[in-house]
Amino acid sequence: MKKILLPTDFSDNAFNAIEYALQLFEKEECTFYLLNVYTPIVYDTEYIGYSSINPGLDEIYKNNSAVGLQKLEKKIKQTFSNKLHHFKQISSFNLLTDEINEQVENEHIDLIIMGTQGATGAKEVLFGSTTIRVIHRAKIPVLAIPSDYVFKGIQEILFPTDYEIDYNTSQLRWLNYLSTKENSALHVIHASEKDFLSSEQKKKKAQLEEKLESKNHKFKIVEGNNIPKLIYEYEKKNAIDLLAMVNNKHSFFENLFFKQVIDEIGFHTKVPFLVIPSQS
Known part of the structure; x- marks a missing residue:
């Protein structure tokens, strides 16, 4: 039985992600953990001082969270029995x-x-700061669902790589699961200004291919160095349903998410995004 954690702030965007999860695992037995944290947005000395003389404030937050989760589960069961x-x-x-x-x-x-x-995120910002923090710190894969994205199955999966990672079976677990679930086409792309791989990259590519369970996959080199733009253009051209990447903090992923250009891929990527932690 799969165990899926569903964080929620009771916003429409959070419920949309829950709907996606329920449809993705429609035919599988799963336990879904509905998580709501009720830490005040501004948790500082001012709040601590105020709550100390108004002890009922904590109970209000706690009660709102509990009631919200009860209503959420009821809504889920009414909509998806x-x-x-x-x-x-x-x-x-x-x-x-x-x-x-x-x-x-x-x-x-x-x-x-x-x-x-x-609930308070600006509509033009695809990846809010909360999602980014979770992606950075999570020890297991995170599947981020864009606002208003409607589940329609996963037929085309995009997996960019720099062929600098020694992929292991556990890292590729969810990529293999999702690509074989519906016999999806798996697009493994490498962005480079030159149309060739080094001997070491060729070795890593061969190792990766051995570990991929999908029989419907293809490898391609995409010329260019603006990785977010290349991903966005490839997504549109190939009707990609899921983008999957490994959070390799020492290489490829670092160039995307640990610099000021983080918003580039945030603005461009309009499909669900599976982020897989690095080996460390």
């Missing part, structure tokens, strides 16, 4: 990233699925 799906509610006074890592460890969570912007 599925005997294979089980739910657990988690309400916690904690920072989201800390609570996620605690639940991952304590409950042996397999995958995190969440929306890319919260």
Whole structure:
């Protein structure tokens, strides 16, 4: 049985991600953990001082969280009645990233699925700061669902790589699962200004191909150095349903997410984004 963590702030975007998860695993027995953290947005000395003389404030946050989760589960069961799906509610006074890592460890969570912007996120920003923090700190794969994205199956998967990673089986678990689930086409692309691979890259490519379970995959070199733009253009041209990448902090992923250009891919990527942690 798969264990899927679904963080929610009760926004429409969060529920859209939940809908995606329920449809993705429609035919599989799963336990979905509905997580809401009720840490005040501004948790500082002012809040601490105010709450100390108004002890009921904590209870209000706690009650709102618990009631919200109850309503959410009821809505889910009314909209998606599925005997294979089980739910657990988690309400916690904690920072989201800390609570996620605690639940991952304590409950042996397999995958995190969440929306890319919260209730207060600007519509033009695809990846909000909360999603980015979770992606940076999560110890298991995170599947981020863009706002208003409607699930329509996964027929085309895009997997960019620099062939600098010694991929292991556990890293490729979800990529293999999703690509074989519906016999999806797996596009493995490498961005380069020159149309060739070094001997070491060729070795890593061969190792990767051995570990891919999909029989419907192809390798391609895309010329250029603006990786976010190349990904965006490839997505549109090939009707990609899912973008998957490995968070290799020492190489490829670092060039995308650990610099000021992080918003480039945030603005351009309009499909669900599976981020796989590095080996470390």
